[in-house]
Amino acid sequence: MKQLIIHGDPGIRKGAIIEVDGEQVVCFGINRNGEWHGPEEVQLWCTVGAESEYGDFERRNFIPHFLDVERVDADAVDVVRPQGELAV
16 A cells, blocks of 8 residues: 555546556545645545555544555546446
8 A cells, every 4th residue: 555646637546546657556545635625636635555465544543644655647547447436
């Protein structure tokens, strides 16, 4: 599990599956920053990881401050699935 900061908006939402640097990951949670007073383009701060790590994310079995951080541009992100399935 890691924190992925995407500069720009590739059109993804929570539950999206993306490919970055040849690695396919799931976006567990997304915080959208920079809408009003931030930088010129929006930033998406995503908690991403393998599907097998989703249980740890749900139970908060990690320390957010100690996750590895990676920064990419929206152009470097390949969207496999733009959002998760609707859970009712």
